[in-house]
Amino acid sequence: MAIRAIILDIGGVLEHNPSLGFDVKWEPEFGAGWPDRVGAVIEAGVIGAITLEQVHQQAAAALGVSVDRFEAYMDDAWIEYVGSYNxxxxxxxxxxxxEGYVxxxxxxxxxxxxEREEAAHRFSELTDILVYSHEVGxxxxxxxxxxxxxxxxxMRPEETVFVDDHEPNCEAAxxxxxxxxHFRDTEQAxxxxxEILRENR
Incomplete structure (x- = not known):
């Protein structure tokens, strides 16, 4: 069956997102192992179970810091999250x-x-469909x-090709x-x- 759609991941594929060490930077203020204390809050944010404002409030409470301090951390974290355009x-x-692929x-x-990725990279101009985990739960x-x-x-699965940098996500597809x-570097991917598109026309 011919491939009709190319489906991409964002982080690590359409964006370069090297670690900038923000967790370590904030450890003196938030305490050793602080990411573990906000893990449940972050997970809720990934599936859109809470708003960004609630993320700030609940994470700050879990860390025993003011909301404005966690917001300052998030300002740093968004830089790494958005990364640079591939x-x-x-x-x-x-x-x-x-050429006609969706x-x-x-x-x-x-x-x-x-909002942040659209401002930085304007993905809406590149894609027909954008499925964000935080919007679909x-x-x-x-x-x-x-x-x-x-x-x-x-479309049927056989009509699509999926590109992701994490093997568990690839295996599910x-x-x-x-x-x-499985994206390892741009040239390889x-x-x-x-090759896949050529063999499945």
Whole structure:
């Protein structure tokens, strides 16, 4: 069956997101092991169970700091989250879209991500469908988030190829019958994408 849609992850694929060490930077103020104390709050933000304002309030309470201090941390964290634009991947993807392939995104995201990533990278101009975990209440590798994307595309798994930098997310897509590229670097991923598209026309 011919491939009709190319589905990409954002972080680590459409964005370069190297660690900038913000957790360590804030450890003197928040305390050793502080990320563990806000883990449940962050998880709730990933699936949109709470608002960004509630994230700030609940995380600050868990850490025993003022809300404005956690907001200051988040200002730092958003820099790493948004990262830098992987122009080579985006240009390749846009060229395939111009050839007639449908484009989609499935991203494990965080409340507030759409606005920040749109301002930085304007993903809405690159993709036909954007599935953010915080907006749909599901996250990879839950098969339901892939199935939701497929439903919105109106396609069977075999008509799509999925690109992600985390193997568990790739494995979930394979299990559904999607073609998969495990992104390790840009050159490798685009080469494998070319091969899959060439073999499934």
């Amino acid at each position: 122009a080579e991947v985006a240009e390749y993807w846009s060229a395939r879209r111009a 484009t989609a995104i499935i991203s494990n995201s965080f409340v507030g991500a759409r 599901l996250q990879k590798p839950d098969p339901a988030i892939y199935e939701l994307c497929l439903e919105r595309l109106g 394979r299990a559904l019958g999607m073609a998969v590229v 685009l080469r494998e994408l070319d």
